[in-house]
Amino acid sequence: DTAVSQTPKYLVTQMGNDKSIKCEQNLGHDTMYWYKQDSKKFLKIMFSYNNKELIINETVPNRFSPKSPDKAHLNLHINSLELGDSAVYFCASSQVQGTGGETQYFGPGTRLLVL
């Protein structure tokens, strides 16, 4: 059973296109995240949602729009794709309890290549 799943696994597209990446978690967690890992393997947070509400937005261009239809899903829509958007995008989830002991569980990643 996959705890955090993402689709598609690979995405190759042309500059200027609009694309979406989907994420689902079956862990019953309240909080979900999107991270971007660039070509230098540096992993950085983009967004975080708690119970369908946006709680973290790390000054990501507004071409990126996350959408959370319910707390088990957090999708990422990207408009007008640019070459610099090529990266691996990871979805994650956690159950925030306020104790400091909440591990984040990561999906397998979506490898986006913009040509």
Added chain:
Amino acid sequence: KQEVTQIPAALSVPEGENLVLNCSFTDSAIYNLQWFRQDPGKGLTSLLLIQSSQREQTSGRLNASLDKSSGRSTLYIAASQPGDSATYLCAFQGGSEKLVFGKGTKLTVNP
């Protein structure tokens, strides 16, 4: 702005050796410190999480320590095996839920 630094960037050791990976962070207001493993082309697997009130955590051959006063964490791997070869990422969690990652240490264990 929180920064997380991992040293060394890459490490190659013979099988069976004990090794230490280092992580340092600049913000003392720590919530927890997490160590992850990333295999090539794969996602992240959580290895150990140390809460701010704890000093260390152990899982099998892995032991992670946390020293808040010096802003450091170490991941100790005992009796390394070729299957331990991967990139190890340290992540700091402060007041918000977001994780701030280091750039990782790429470990190669040679048979």
